[in-house]
Amino acid sequence: MIAFDWLTLLIVIAGVIAVVMPTVGYLTLAERKVSAWVQDRLGPNRVGPFGLLQPLADGGKFFLKEAPIPRHVDKIFFLLAPAVSMAIALVALAVVPWGGTQPPPDPVATQGVEPAAVVQQYADTQGGYAKSFNGVIVPGLDVGVLVVFALGSLAVYGVILGGWSSDNKYSLLGSLRSSAQIISYEIPLGMSVVGVLLFSGTLNLEGIIQWQKQHGWFVLFQPLAFLLFMVSVYAECNRLPFDLPEAEQELVGGYLTEYGSLNFGMFMLGEYTHMITTSLLMTVVFWGGWSLFGLEDRVTDPIWGAVVKCLILVTKTGFFLFLYLLVRWTIPRFRFDQLMGLAWKVMIPLSLLHLLAVMLVRQYSLSNWVLTAISVGLFLAAGVYAVAFGTGPNNAPRRRVISSPSPPVGEGLGVRGS
């Protein structure tokens, strides 16, 4: 049990929220800017220098606009949905490290030791841990990864509630798609992380960082797991190419159709917060968190050290956020059967095989690099399999195409004269 200092905790929470909220705002600006740059445009540049005050203007607009509630909706759930979506996204941030961390101390051995000595030892280790700096709101949570995944999949409740209570077929379709998508992609998401957990031996995110600091980043040993994780996370966040729940061209706005003003803003806030959380998670689980080949240990001053670790983590996270934006404007949306096919036919078998490989490597204590080779091999094998046995792009018409018989010349319909 860690003794929390309530005041410090409140300050940290306020600090994290004060950083995350503007980040979300500027993420929306970055999204518009990146989309503009990719399309050879300039992007928003009217509000403030280079459009830097645009998020403020957008936020103000969200607050000042009328919040329309259609008469046919289920009012309670309609208003609850955005709140659920945003609250869950914010809660998930609590366990994800954003700065330098210490793994929690191991349990104290009790066998063959005097009870008083055990208590003393426990007090010492816990006391030392409580004094150390931890860049995470809830340090030492032993179920860290599980909490993040649980909250991540809870986020779909906001979507389902919103779509269902809107009493609108487009909204309902959007939320149905979302639930189907999240159920499918939770599986490869979870299984790709199990490989990491087998190596680090802890669910605690600080512990996972510690393992990577000692042995090397997981992306070096399990690149395939990282790839699966990243793709699943894109699907979890409803980002392109997996944004079918809100596909504008097909479903108007999916579950967002009936929402306006701040309700809509809260959904967006939740979505972008989820992006930040998952980017942090990718960094922490696969890219070594705040570690950078031991360079961060060169800074011995504790305060500067914390700042440098935080900067390293934020830079890596920023890269993944940028990748989110860039991928959105690069890859077009999947069709729904393609989306399901990718999850069930490609990613789940691959993640199972990868998990098997991880178990074998652990069981026979092989070098970690063997796993890297297996990852690459599995990836290539999947491609070869697709070439050998795959049916190619699944674009063929579903029913047999029958060509209509052409009438003899002169007897055709609508031919006049003679």
Added chain:
Amino acid sequence: MPIADKDVTWVDSPKLGLFEQLYLPLIIGGLTTTLSHMVGKKRTESYPEQEPTMPANYRGVHRLNRDENGRTKCVACYMCATACPAHCIDIVAAPAPEGWKDREKYPETFVIDELRCIYCGMCEEACPVDAIELTTLYDLTGLSREQMIFDKEKLLSVFDQTTKAGTDPVRTRAGDLGPASEAPPRT
């Protein structure tokens, strides 16, 4: 009439090789493309600060051309008003003043309703003496309907403005057309 069999070409989707089936190389290729566009040259014109350059044949606000003596070239022949599909040109002709030897008539008033005009350029085509032309002025605004009805002075001032700015040189077609279209020789 249904499409005949022989006119139909069936196109099969291309067979994907190993490189394509691996997905990642192509995705990275796509990301490189978007990334290169991100840092590449931008096409946007920041309009109010940066004026666009209109093509020379852009059909904007009309003008009445002046001749070398500063008089309006128009001879009040009503050709433009007749050609106008929107009926937005209103001319009142009067006998030319005493000193004007080269023409019989001149327009006493020459009014174009810029709101009715559809900017088709037929008046420009019809004019036998290249008196009326459409300029590249595109930002035509007014606070009332009355302001958008341009009289002769306004149209002449458009000529002064555009020739001074050098954006619209007088596009005379003298010599291109038949002799009937030439201005009568000055005596």
